[in-house]
Amino acid sequence: MRSQLRPHKAMPKLFAFKGIIGLSVLQRFIINILVSTDVVNSSKIMTYHNITVGLPNLVLACEMPLFAIWLLFSYSASPYKNTKLATNQGHLKALAQALDLRDILSAFVRGPVRLLREQKGYGKANNIRLMNGPPSYENMESGIAGRDGHATVHSGA
Template sequence: MASTTCLEKERELKVLSKEIRTWYGVLQFIPTSIIIWIATVASLATGTYCKQSNSVHFAHLWLTLLVGYTTTVAIINSVRFYKINKKLLQKHRILFKLLTFKGILGLNFLQSFIISLLAGHGKLIPTKYMTFHDINTGLASLILACEMPIFAVLLLFAFPPLPYKQQGSPAAGPLNAIFDAFNISDLLSAFYRGPMRLVRDQQRQIMRQDSIRIAMVSPGGHEEREGRSAVPAA
């Protein structure tokens, strides 16, 4: 009985650890994006960025790979979160929402990366119609601008307004809504308080299950078994 309980606790702790890793795997995208932006500005200021080159001696290659890595980790953990809570989220079509929203970011990164590779290897060169900045900056933006109407239509189906319509009066005014939109304290606290809340909830669940197991055991069962074991064999 004790070994079974220990195995169940170990299994529950593994699930909890997986949920915490998933939590941080999604939220890491925000601070890493800020760090990458700061590193990009610093490398541009020091002349070590060099967007037209894919050499390992410049920051452009490493920052591009880092953006791809952090984006991939965030998407994978978002899908993992969906799988863990599939029964609760399936009716909200979360996977469709995720693919519609993250598809814009993923496609933009992929297109920019391909254009950067082609420009770095001399396959895309400036002409009398396109300058160097047109190729490295304007071309990816132009392609994305042509694709955005498609994603705009998909977003209308992924995020219909009907579930968000309130039947009663508004809970707060527009100024409070604007303040809440700019208030990022809940986002900052999510990095610490969220996983800690998962730990506390998991501990309470384990204690509750232990209490149920103790209550299910008969009070006199243990004494009866001891009495039987004390009777000598005939």
């Protein structure tokens, strides 16, 4: 699979994500060792929790812009751009389409309606009925039984 994955640059993508986790774990490990061996002590300014929780998160937050740049280059959009189909409509028009209130309001209406239908059992039209038992595979292959297990009539064409 190496030859198939080589054009997709899988290793930089993997290290971009795993580097964040690995560096975070390594930093927490080192800080915990420094605290447990009394190399770093709490004071009036820095409490124990500031050192063990806040300091690793602060350092990681300072490193995140570097990882963001690495992720930007690892997950480039250039392989997915199709110059024949792409129409550049501009950033403002794309933002306006993303924040279209009609989509947001319709989601607020459709969501509860869908929830009520599923609770009352109205949305089960696509489920397979098993009243007469499940259809056998042979009957479905030959066209005798439909998806719901009942006999179907096929017109000879």
